[in-house]
Amino acid sequence: MAIFEIKNLSFSYPSAPDMKALDNISLDIEKGQYVTLCGKSGSGKTTLLKNLKTVLAPTGKLSGEILFDSRPLKDIGLKEQSSKIGYVMQNPENQTVTDKVWHELAFGLESLGCAQKVMRARVAEMASYFGIHLWFHKNVSELSGGQKQLLNLASIMAMQPSVLILDEPTSQLDPIAASDFLNTIRKINLELGTTVIISEHRLEEVFHVSDKVIVMENGSIIANDEPRRVGDYLKAENHDMFAAMPSPVRIYYNAKSNLTCPLTVKEGREWLSGHLKGVKIKKSFIEQTKRLSEIKRPVLSLKEVWFRYERTSQDVLRDVNFEVEKGSLHAVVGGNAAGKSTLLKCCCGLIRPYRGKVLIDGKRIEKYKYEDLYNSNVAMLSQDVQCLFVKKTVREDLLEMLDKKTQDKESIVSSIADKCEITNLLDSHPYDLSGGEQQRAALAKVLLTNPQILLLDEPTKGMDAFFKIKFYRILSKLKNDGVTVIMVSHDIEFCAKYADAVSMFFDGSVITTNTPNEFFSHNSFYTTAANRMSRHIFDNAVTDEDVLYLAALNKNEI
Amino acid sequence: MLLLLFLMLTIVNPLFNPRGNTVLFEYFNARAFTLEALLYGASTAAMLVSAFLWFACLNEIMSADKYMYVFSEMFSSVTLIFTMALRLVPLYKNKIKQIVQARRCIGMFPSMSKGATKKDLVAKACTVLSCLVSWAFENAITTADSMKSRGFSSCRRTHFNIYxxxxxxxxxxxxxxxxxxxxxxxxxxxxxxxxxxxxxxxxxxxxxxxxxxxxxxxxxxxxxxxxxxxxxxxxxxxxxxx
Incomplete structure (x- = not known):
């Protein structure tokens, strides 16, 4: 039985009445299913999800019909909708309303006018189920992003909804918290039978557990089927969305195998064994094209750097030795709260170590004047890029960066906009852009300082697969201009594919530095999906291309 | 600290108030320092200090959420606003710090010691503030959505408490x-x-x-x-x- 029946739904925003944000969508969502909604950003995912709950539905022209439990959605009262349809949004911070964890858990129940006794029982139950009892009395401001999002979920689950709608719930979380969160969603779906509708760009975690995958493009549904069939379809159409599929799926289709398509790393390992059955492995490693040579021109070096935030607190950086070659893309990976962001702050002089030296171009960072350090030298793009937008349009924001005396400001702005591929966004308000677009606009702003060393803190957070490719194009243009890029990231796949050198940061210091191939092939857990599914056969295949190349080589296809 | 305050108030009172029958000693051209004024000073000081102490205790014991518990039945929307404000204070403080740091790294927020003029600094601080305000408004919309989505204003609210x-x-x-x-x-x-x-x-x-x-x-x-x-x-x- 269908819980949601959507019939010929079309929608357009008042700002663009001719462009259909949703175009004639018909869709049934069965009770108890796990449905994944994917598509490029701007394809109408959020618009569709918001229309499934009357209070959140955006204003605009709507036609068609939505039935919830065989009744028209708009006839169902606010109270019933609030409790039956749970909605988790993207940003964990802004969804919380109150200051205490226990109060937040009860917020929905209070609104529904539950009795004290009922609330006590429900809150207790939810806190135990989600493991919140350990931080039940804390202030919301003390929680990590992952905990906040879990709290938002729990406070919605306390109302016992029959459908749970999640709009990119993990885009602001690091991979470990994201994976925990998605596992909890899976558990809710399996154990409580709650219908889950989730839009997500981290498909690795949700693709294999979905009963149905819906792919959207330009406001209409182009595929709505079980995961394997969706893979088939996207490959057959040679669709852009194929790039967003999990690694095993991409490798499978590009290898043109006749076996069943693997969805997880485990299935991927079995598939690869089957694919290469009876084939003698002649070559099991990739020739290193680039080796990590002695660093000849260190543009930035940290020597025995120690730092702590308070005199009495623990050291955040301890004995950090770190060198970066000029003109390279250097990635720093490592766990949560290991001090990676602190490292970046130290590199750009925001904080001063109490022991050790930070050298920029061989000169101590303290010796630079403020104007010299941040003009044509060092620049950092902070993790929360919204911090950088202060004006009404992107253009004004970019103009703000230029000196009053500068001639020909417009042409400078338009050339940088061209470089960052934001020319068509120049007159929009920065807050109206999508996450990936904001990232590029902020990057453009930072690039106007003409940096030689660019520091990026989690630049790919919240970006979908296409934006990442675009983003790399911009970075490689910069590299060609001789700019050194240092990025701190959780995004292993991105680092493996594009970085020149990767450093592991752990417990306040840099443990190892190596080329991505060497680095990731020596790790067994902290590595890419492609490496994990091929390590039993190949030595150092890290990216999809590596696996495909070695497989084809050994089967004498090349 | 409080003891010091107590002693000071005690001694200061007779200096301003020379009246009283029992003169302890005279100073500055026969100005009297009387026992009565001294004791009066002591009792006033004791009252003040104990009031401080009681308020300190009150502050320690009655955290914001306990006030909320007491008053939530009577002034429901006021207390809700108060709880929300309590969440926003640390949030905004943190955000201002982030904005300043983000702008400092792109050369848009020099500090006083680095040779910026006062006028310049005020202008920069205003920009930070305006950035905070637009961010806050933007996010308030999400918060409002999240409240509505959880049934806010759908019927009369009840109040949950852990006491x-x-x-x-x-x-x-x-x-x-x-x-x-x-x-x-x-x-x-x-x-x-x-x-x-x-x-x-x-x-x-x-x-x-x-x-x-x-x-x-x-x-x-x-x-x-x-x-x-x-x-x-x-x-x-x-x-x-x-």
Missing amino acids: RFDTQSIIFMVYETLLTAVVLIGAVSGATYASFIPSMSFAQLDKTVYIIGFAAYIMLLAAPSFLSVKEIVVWRYLRSKI
Whole structure:
């Protein structure tokens, strides 16, 4: 039985009445299913999800019909909708309303006018189920992003909804918290039978557990089927969305195998064994094209750097030795709260170590004047890029960066906009852009300082697969201009594919530095999906291309 | 610190107030320093210091969420706004820091020591503030959506709390109310009358009224101490049983 029946739904925003944000969508969502909604950003995912709950539905022209439990959605009262349809949004911070964890858990129940006794029982139950009892009395401001999002979920689950709608719930979380969160969603779906509708760009975690995958493009549904069939379809159409599929799926289709398509790393390992059955492995490693040579021109070096935030607190950086070659893309990976962001702050002089030296171009960072350090030298793009937008349009924001005396400001702005591929966004308000677009606009702003060393803190957070490719194009243009890029990231796949050198940061210091191939092939857990599914056969295949190349080589296809 | 305040107030009072019968000594052309003024100073200082102490205790014990619990039934929307504001204070503080750091790294926020003029700094600070405000408004929309989505204003709100009105609370409330009543009766009948100047005189009342009234007052004030002593004793006792 269908819980949601959507019939010929079309929608357009008042700002663009001719462009259909949703175009004639018909869709049934069965009770108890796990449905994944994917598509490029701007394809109408959020618009569709918001229309499934009357209070959140955006204003605009709507036609068609939505039935919830065989009744028209708009006839169902606010109270019933609030409790039956749970909605988790993207940003964990802004969804919380109150200051205490226990109060937040009860917020929905209070609104529904539950009795004290009922609330006590429900809150207790939810806190135990989600493991919140350990931080039940804390202030919301003390929680990590992952905990906040879990709290938002729990406070919605306390109302016992029959459908749970999640709009990119993990885009602001690091991979470990994201994976925990998605596992909890899976558990809710399996154990409580709650219908889950989730839009997500981290498909690795949700693709294999979905009963149905819906792919959207330009406001209409182009595929709505079980995961394997969706893979088939996207490959057959040679669709852009194929790039967003999990690694095993991409490798499978590009290898043109006749076996069943693997969805997880485990299935991927079995598939690869089957694919290469009876084939003698002649070559099991990739020739290193680039080796990590002695660093000849260190543009930035940290020597025995120690730092702590308070005199009495623990050291955040301890004995950090770190060198970066000029003109390279250097990635720093490592766990949560290991001090990676602190490292970046130290590199750009925001904080001063109490022991050790930070050298920029061989000169101590303290010796630079403020104007010299941040003009044509060092620049950092902070993790929360919204911090950088202060004006009404992107253009004004970019103009703000230029000196009053500068001639020909417009042409400078338009050339940088061209470089960052934001020319068509120049007159929009920065807050109206999508996450990936904001990232590029902020990057453009930072690039106007003409940096030689660019520091990026989690630049790919919240970006979908296409934006990442675009983003790399911009970075490689910069590299060609001789700019050194240092990025701190959780995004292993991105680092493996594009970085020149990767450093592991752990417990306040840099443990190892190596080329991505060497680095990731020596790790067994902290590595890419492609490496994990091929390590039993190949030595150092890290990216999809590596696996495909070695497989084809050994089967004498090349 | 409070002791220092107490001593200072005690000594300062006679310097400003030369009246009183018992002159202790004279200074500056026969200006009198009297015992009465000194004692008056001492009692005023004691009152002030104890008020400080009680308020410090109140502040320690009554955290914001307890006020919320007490007042939520009466002023429901006001308390909700208050809880929301409590979340926003640390959030905004943190955000300002982030904005300043983000702008500093792109050369848009020099500090005073790095040779920026005052006018320049004020302008930069205003930009940070305007950035914060637009961010805050933007996010308030999401918060509002999240509230509506969880049924806010769909019907009359109830109030969840984690405190309980148990037997001990009732016993304690009765105890406090009774003692307060006794003390008030005593005060109304004039037991707290005291006059220092020109000479000390206290209320002339029946001794028993005095004793009962002040005993009740002590019992009232010492109630928290009784509780903590009882706790220590019970704790020791239970431990020794194991």
